[in-house]
Amino acid sequence: MHELLTPGSDKPHLLLGNEAIVRGALEGNIRFVAAYPGTPSSEIIDRFSRLGDEAGVYVEYSVNEKVSMETACAAAISGVRSMCSMKHVGLNVAADAFMTLAYVGVKAGMVIVVADDPSLHSSQNEQDSRFFARMGMVPMLEPSTPQEAKDMTLAALEISEKYKIPCMLRTTTRVNHCRGAVSMGDLPTESPRGTFEKDPFNMVVIPLVGRKLRLVQLEKMEKLQEEAERSPLNRVEGQGRWGIITSGTSYPYVQDAIGELNLRDQVKVLKLGFTFPYPEALMADFLKGVEKVLVVEELEPVLEDTTRRIAQEKNISVEIAGKGKDLIPRAFELDGAKVKKALHHYLGVPYEQRALFAAPELPMRPPNLCAGCPHRATYYSIRKIFGDEAIYPSDIGCYTLGVLPPLKMGDFLICMGSGASTAGGFSKVLDRPVVSFIGDSTFFHSGITGLVNAVSHDHRFLMVILDNGTTAMTGHQPHPSVELTPAGKVTPRVNLESVVRGCGVKRVFTVNPLQVKKTQEVLQDLKESMKEPGVSVLIAKSPCPLFENRMLPKKSKVVFQVDPSSCDLCKSCLTELGCPAFVWEESASGETCIRINEALCSGCAVCSQICKSIKPKKIG
Amino acid sequence: MRIFFTGVGGQGTLLATRLVGEAGLEQGLRVGMSEIHGMAQRGGVVESSVVMGEVSSPPIPDGEADILMAFEPLEAARALPKCNGKTLAVTSTVPIVPFTVATGQSAYPSLESLFEAVEKRVARFVKVDAVELSKKAGSDRAGNIVMVGVLAGLGWLPIDRPNWEQALRKILPAKILDENLKAFHLGYEAGAAAK
Numbered sequence: 027m028h029e030l031l032t033p034g035s036d037k038p039h040l041l042l043g044n045e046a047i048v049r050g051a052l053e054g055n056i057r058f059v060a061a062y063p064g065t066p067s068s069e070i071i072d073r074f075s076r077l078g079d080e081a082g083v084y085v086e087y088s089v090n091e092k093v094s095m096e097t098a099c100a101a102a103i104s105g106v107r108s109m110c111s112m113k114h115v116g117l118n119v120a121a122d123a124f125m126t127l128a129y130v131g132v133k134a135g136m137v138i139v140v141a142d143d144p145s146l147h148s149s150q151n152e153q154d155s156r157f158f159a160r161m162g163m164v165p166m167l168e169p170s171t172p173q174e175a176k177d178m179t180l181a182a183l184e185i186s187e188k189y190k191i192p193c194m195l196r197t198t199t200r201v202n203h204c205r206g207a208v209s210m211g212d213l214p215t216e217s218p219r220g221t222f223e224k225d226p227f228n229m230v231v232i233p234l235v236g237r238k239l240r241l242v243q244l245e246k247m248e249k250l251q252e253e254a255e256r257s258p259l260n261r262v263e264g265q266g267r268w269g270i271i272t273s274g275t276s277y278p279y280v281q282d283a284i285g286e287l288n289l290r291d292q293v294k295v296l297k298l299g300f301t302f303p304y305p306e307a308l309m310a311d312f313l314k315g316v317e318k319v320l321v322v323e324e325l326e327p328v329l330e331d332t333t334r335r336i337a338q339e340k341n342i343s344v345e346i347a348g349k350g351k352d353l354i355p356r357a358f359e360l361d362g363a364k365v366k367k368a369l370h371h372y373l374g375v376p377y378e379q380r381a382l383f384a385a386p387e388l389p390m391r392p393p394n395l396c397a398g399c400p401h402r403a404t405y406y407s408i409r410k411i412f413g414d415e416a417i418y419p420s421d422i423g424c425y426t427l428g429v430l431p432p433l434k435m436g437d438f439l440i441c442m443g444s445g446a447s448t449a450g451g452f453s454k455v456l457d458r459p460v461v462s463f464i465g466d467s468t469f470f471h472s473g474i475t476g477l478v479n480a481v482s483h484d485h486r487f488l489m490v491i492l493d494n495g496t497t498a499m500t501g502h503q504p505h506p507s508v509e510l511t512p513a514g515k516v517t518p519r520v521n522l523e524s525v526v527r528g529c530g531v532k533r534v535f536t537v538n539p540l541q542v543k544k545t546q547e548v549l550q551d552l553k554e555s556m557k558e559p560g561v562s563v564l565i566a567k568s569p570c571p572l573f574e575n576r577m578l579p580k581k582s583k584v585v586f587q588v589d590p591s592s593c594d595l596c597k598s599c600l601t602e603l604g605c606p607a608f609v610w611e612e613s614a615s616g617e618t619c620i621r622i623n624e625a626l627c628s629g630c631a632v633c634s635q636i637c638k639s640i641k642p643k644k645i646g
Numbered sequence: 647m648r649i650f651f652t653g654v655g656g657q658g659t660l661l662a663t664r665l666v667g668e669a670g671l672e673q674g675l676r677v678g679m680s681e682i683h684g685m686a687q688r689g690g691v692v693e694s695s696v697v698m699g700e701v702s703s704p705p706i707p708d709g710e711a712d713i714l715m716a717f718e719p720l721e722a723a724r725a726l727p728k729c730n731g732k733t734l735a736v737t738s739t740v741p742i743v744p745f746t747v748a749t750g751q752s753a754y755p756s757l758e759s760l761f762e763a764v765e766k767r768v769a770r771f772v773k774v775d776a777v778e779l780s781k782k783a784g785s786d787r788a789g790n791i792v793m794v795g796v797l798a799g800l801g802w803l804p805i806d807r808p809n810w811e812q813a814l815r816k817i818l819p820a821k822i823l824d825e826n827l828k829a830f831h832l833g834y835e836a837g838a839a840a841k
Contacts, residue, residue, distance in 0.1 A: 040664070040671050040679070147682050171678075204704050205667055205679035278678075278703035285700065363707030380709040383726040386763045389752035391654065391720070391744035393690035427688065432749070600749040606689055609743065610750035 028077040038207035044069035050179025058101035060094035063500035064113030065148035066202035067141035091116035102136035104220035111139035129239040135183035154325035166302035168274035172206035251303035259299030266292040269316035283365040321348035398628025400568035421445030423465035443472025450485030460487035467497035533562040653717030658790035668813035680704035738776040788829035795833020
């Protein structure tokens with residue numbers, strides 16, 4: 027039995043925030059889950075994927091976040107509780123659905139999990155998704171701990187169902203990827219059947235309907251605000267003449283700071299869990315009871331601006347601070363020390379900040395494409411043919427790491443799918459070859475529309491689809507053209523090359539990038555044909571070796587070795603290929619040599635095709 | 647109590663972190679943990695933390711680690727900003743050469759210089775050849791469990807030995823449990839000897 031399906035008991039389990047959300051969803055009888063993976067939200071859909079059959083939950087890896095929200099809302103409209111989860115930038119993709127789904131609402135509870143990533147641990151920006159709750163007028167809950175993540179998933183379902191509106195559960199990396207003790211409640215046994223009552227004049231949003239629903243929505247917001255005012259998720263703790271307003275991840279930092287600065291009798295805290303609609307009366311009451319208040323929140327001054335507005339509207343005379351120099355920083359995550367420092371400056375309380383040790387100057391340890399990664403081979407060959415002259419728009423996935431030296435492949439990137447669309451724009455204004463990169467999963471996520479656009483406007487570029495057969499970056503989730511499954515090799519549901527041809531691309535080639543000579547020949551031909559207008563597509567198809575090893579029985583292994591007698595130390599293997607299995611070192615006798623670490627070598631054989639001194643060796 | 651873990655993708659630092667947290671939970675302590683996922687399989691630095699007792703927030707600010715668990719010497723030195731003069735530190739002595747060094751872009755500092763940088767700053771610095779002890783336990787991959795054993799054996803945490811072992815039994819798959827228990831015991835002895 028999966029740990030998350032353990033029957034209810036008093037014994038706490040040490041769960042990741044994401045696992046706690048899954049448990050909350052199970053206890054709340056969610057039966058439909060759809061998501062596109064994205065750090066730090068991925069474990070939600072991954073855990074569901076593993077336990078879905080056993081738990082009687084329909085689980086799908088949708089092609090993107092918008093699709094996941096739309097499929098999940100259909101379930102909720104039909105009376106089946108549902109969830110979709112995504113990272114913050116995923117909500118941008120789903121925003122079109124999000125904004126109007128709030129108008130139409132749901133019948134059964136629907137929870138939309140949105141995971142922000144302050145400090146950009148694995149993201150391209152640091153946007154604050156709380157703005158979306160306000161813009162879409164969607165109620166929002168913000169847990170601080172794994173236990174709260176579970177409890178608030180259940181609370182979100184109740185709110186959603188009571189007010190017939192989806193509810194957003196907004197987390198941050200330090201909630202998603204923190205572990206804490208979580209109690210296990212009972213799991214329901216009844217599974218509801220979907221039912222649908224036709225009601226087009228409330229569910230088909232033509233302007234006539236939208237106008238009516240807009241007013242309904244505003245009424246719902248008033249009622250939801252009343253709900254937030256009396257919600258047990260919002261509470262005042264402690265006592266004192268100073269106040270702190272906080273929510274989500276910031277709350278534990280505040281707890282630690284108050285404890286460590288011995289401020290328990292001087293500072294009271296308004297801890298908000300139900301953060302939109304804002305509990306304005308509760309906040310006003312809190313402001314009336316303190317001399318000055320510090321709003322402690324990560325990223326944008328959302329609660330701070332609201333606090334200032336409430337004070338102005340209610341004519342409350344209180345000093346309010348939040349973001350600012352020596353106070354709460356706007357960029358990157360908070361921590362206990364940053365909050366202590368802010369309290370020290372704002373309240374004038376003593377705090378002796380320790381002098382920090384500096385690390386000595388050390389070699390960097392950046393993440394790197396793995397040994398045997400086919401993307402490295404693809405990049406190597408493309409650089410050989412197109413060199414520095416070409417512009418290389420890239421996209422989001424493992425292959426983005428190609429931007430690092432020595433490969434240095436990647437000139438522009440903003441978001442999922444941008445590799446496809448920006449290439450067309452570049453090609454129209456620049457007199458240089460344009461070669462764009464996109465992964466297979468990203469292509470299905472948001473590359474197809476860019477490709478269709480490029481074909482229809484005769485954009486002139488080469489799109490390289492780096493097809494490693496999985497969504498590797500986020501942990502090997504499946505996508506529409508996946509061939510390797512736990513059950514073995516299958517025919518893909520959607521054939522990638524057929525999709526590309528179906529988009530109207532005439533020049534389409536599929537190569538195995540591990541075959542270096544053949545790949546370079548095809549690239550050379552493509553380079554010639556790019557003198558004509560139009561889009562060319564190269565599908566560089568070779569499975570992610572980590573994924574392949576996990577899915578298929580291990581093959582007998584061949585590794586490669588450098589023959590020191592013929593190696594002239596030209597170092598091109600290091601400076602052009604940059605495989606992490608290679609080591610530049612001094613031998614015992616003091617001579618410099620290049621060696622291949624057999625433990626890391628995956629046997630891809632790419633290096634042996636570019637250097638005659640590299641030879642295979644059978645092992646095992 | 648704040649324990650900061652640092653290592654290299656593939657070393658099993660997150661599993662070790664989890665085991666320390668589970669052992670604390672078995673002991674009945676209030677436990678919180680934090681991990682950063684995403685780059686773990688791609689040879690980057692992996693950092694995580696466990697907090698126990700009074701502490702509410704799992705991420706550890708600079709200068710506030712009570713214990714540093716470094717699974718690689720270079721990363722021990724890189725984690726110095728997390729430490730203070732009272733920090734108790736453990737490191738594995740076996741280098742994992744970063745890619746930037748392997749390709750000749752930079753040099754791996756001497757182990758002596760790395761150790762000295764840490765040793766002169768922190769209150770205690772314990773060095774363990776976790777790879778050798780792992781091999782002694784019959785595994786190439788149990789260095790992370792050796793490190794957990796060392797931490798247990800040093801007795802810096804208020805966790806009884808049976809609760810450590812219970813955590814191992816709970817989390818590790820049955821087929822690798824024996825060799826890992828052995829690795830834990832070897833680590834424990836090394837830790838107890840260094841007390």
